Amino acid sequence: MVNWIRLLTGGCWVQVRNFLLPYQIDRVNIFLILHDQKPNSCHFILKTFFLQSLLLSSLACFSANAQTARRPNILLIITDDHGYGDFGFTGNPHVKTPHIDELAAKSVRLTNFHVSPVCAPTRASLLTGRYHQRTGVHDTYNGGAIMATEEVTLAEILGKNGYATGIVGKWHLGDNYPFRPSDQGFKYSLVHGGGGIGQPGDFYENFIRPDSSYFDPTLAENDKKVSRKGYCSDVFTDQALTFLKSQKTDPFFLYVSYNAPHTPLQLPAKYEEMYKDLKFDSALDKQEGSPWAKMTDKDKADARKVYGMISNIDDNIGRILQELKAQKLEENTIVIFMTDNGNQQLRFNTGFRGLKATVYEGGTRVPLLISGAGLFPQNKENANFTAHIDLLPTLLEATRILLPKELKLDGKSALKHIQGKQGNASASSRTFYNAWNRGWPEPYRNAAFYSGNYKLVAADAEHANLQSFGLFDLEKDPFEKNNLICSQPQIARQLRKCLDSVYADISASPHLYPRRIILDPAHEPISILTRQDLLGNGVNAWMSDMVAGYWLVTVAKEGYYHFKSIHNKPVLKGTRQLLRVGALQRSDVLKDETSTHTFNKIFLKKGDYQIESWFDGKDGVAMPYYLEVSAGE
Structure with missing residues (x-):
């Protein structure tokens, strides 16, 4: 038997x-x-x-x-304004990145990976699998860096499938309810405000320390203001290690989003010392025809600091990878490293044209490393076209989680391509749209469309003038030196038609309209309105006292509200402080020199409002940098 x-x-x-x-x-x-x-x-x-x-x-x-049998963990590490050439493994002879280089040797290296030209759009696409304009994110401030709460993020999907989710570092997709990390799927968060530490969208305590904001930062931990000691990248790494140590049973998704090496270029003395004698006088530095051969003394000084910040990040990534190993999580964790766009300052970038903020390859092509969980080959280069919009569907397939049927993605899973189980047969049919400009999207201002090997660039083009576009064969000309617009006009017209079609589709997205911050004391007792989300013409000068703009809000609960204006310096005695909420206006004459003023107990009904706050004095009209809104009798 x-x-x-x-x-x-x-x-x-x-x-x-x-x-x-x-x-x-x-x-x-x-x-x-x-x-x-x-x-x-x-x-x-x-x-x-x-x-x-x-x-x-x-x-x-x-x-x-x-x-x-547990689903694989996911560790996603992203850095800010970190260019393609800022690594040892991509050929930089100066910067020291031994831990990232070691990770590269264990990973599949995606050498044809694309992101948006600037940071908030990249992050929106990364987490949703959709073109960033569809999500409501079309800029880095100007009210254009708030992702619609209706968007479904990778963190939300993973959380619903048993994952512990956490983010440390840079969020940049909305600082107020209902757009915070906690509202978009992250059960744990330790983040700075706005798009960068010390910017006017960040906490006031950081903003008023322009020369030291990266040290001892004020942050938001699970939506509550906290102070942390140390250098920002070290602080975020410390919290990442704490998160990893707490993961005993459930699979996890940890999003480590460093704000460095974004400006301001502040770094610990140890890392500044590492590069203080770098002369940039090697044969590579003087390579004829290379953009970096034209580096000014200012460019070189900036590069020394950036390299120091990158080496600090490299050491911190080494700490994270060591902790994974110590916690016996290494074998079942997908590890991803990438950057959010090209380098902001001129320096070695292997030869790609353009910098951050441009749709040329130097602004949008970045390295991505992926390894772990027995899913990916080691030490392989993969030249298949991939983009940030592909990451969500790729990771869902890797974790055996079905894509929610209601989601309409622009990206597609690249898992089989990355694993080497699928060739380049689909490369010729792959299309991709990329664009960014300050303010609302425009059809031919800093936009690009990819189809197979060809790329159409509309830096500042006109529909009636085909010669104002650029056409490049990236397989033969990855550095975009040879414009084919005259020799291949038919291909250019075809791609322009595709660009028009995608732009028209995206422009119809309801999320492109400005987001309204919801004033709801039950979810956010004090709402801090900053210049990050200020709307109106002229808000590009967000560091100016004379900027003028407004915030759009929705009052969720009828009652009394208090409005506290905060300026970055004392306002003169006798200045009139004004507040306008919808059709209601209040004003006071300041009896003393002060940097703050509060209008108490303004009764508001539920509904939508436009809020303005300004000073009117002998020096003209100025605007506070922050407006705190709280509720209560």
Whole structure:
């Protein structure tokens, strides 16, 4: 007689000899079935001694098998304004990145990976799999860096499938309810405000320290203001390590989003010392025809600081990878490293044309490394065209999570391409749209359309003038030196038509209209309105006292509200402070020199409002940098 056990979870038969279980299972609920030689005669035998023996064996192997059966963890690391050439593994002879280089040697290196020209758009596409304009994110401030709360993020999908989710560092997709990380799927968050530490969209405590804002920063931890000691990248890494140490049972998604090496170029003395004697006088630095051969003294001084900030990041990434290993999480964790756009300052970038903010390859092509969980080959280069919009569907396929049917993505899973299980057959049919300009999208201002090997660039073009466009064959000309617009006008017209079509589709998105911050004391007791989300003409001068603009809000609960204006310096005695909320206006004459003023107990009904706040004095009209809104009698 042959003894068999059928597992409920898999429906497979496992042979048992001498009542010992030679197969690890991850559920104890099983049927015990004894088969004889006749296929149609089976019966259940539930003997006490058999059950006890079997359950003990099952429980003994349950824990180990649960670990191997668990979905893979995801560690996504992204840096800010970190160019393609800022690594040892991409050929930079100066910058020291040993930990990232070691990671590159263990990873699939995507050498044809594309992001948006600037940071907030990249982050929106990364987390949603959609072109950033569809999500409501079309700029880095100007009210254009608030992602619609209706968007479904990678964190939300993973969280609903049992993942612990956390973010440390830069969010840049909305600082107020309902647009914060906690509102978009992250169960844990430690983030700075706005698009950068010390910017006028960040906390006031950082903004007033322009020369030291990267040290001892004020941050938001799970939506509550906290102060942390240390250099910002070190602080975020410390919290990432704490997060990793807490992961014992559930799979996790940890998003480590460094704000460095974005300006201001502040760094610990140890790392500044590393590059203080760098002369940029090697043969590579003087390479004829290269953009970096034209570096000014200011460019070189900036590069020394940027390289120091990058080496600090490299050390911190080394700490994170070591902690993964120490916690025995390494084998079941997908590790991704990437940057959000090209370098902001002129320096070595392997030869790609353009810098951050442009749609040329130097602004949008960045390295991506992916490894781990037994899913990816080691030390391989992959030249398939991939983009930030592909990351969400790729990771869902890798974690065996079905894509929600209601989602309409622009990206597609690249898992099989990355694994080397699919060739380049689909490369010729791949299309991709990229664009960014300060303010609302425009059809031919800093836009690009890719189709197969060809790329159409509309830096500042006119529809009626085909010669104002650029056309490049990236397979033959990755550095975009040879404009084919005259020799291949038919291809250019075809791609322009595609660009027009995508632009028209995106322009119809309801999320392109400005987001309204919701004033709801139940979710956010104090709402801080900053210049990050200020709307109106002229708000580009967000660092100017004389800027004028307004905020759009929705009052969720009827009641009394208090409005506190905060300026970055004292306002003269006798200045009139004004506040306008919808059709209601209040004003006071300042009796003393002060940098703050509060209008108390203004009754508001539920509904939509436009808010303005300004000073009117002998020096003219100025605007506060912050407006705190709270509720109560």
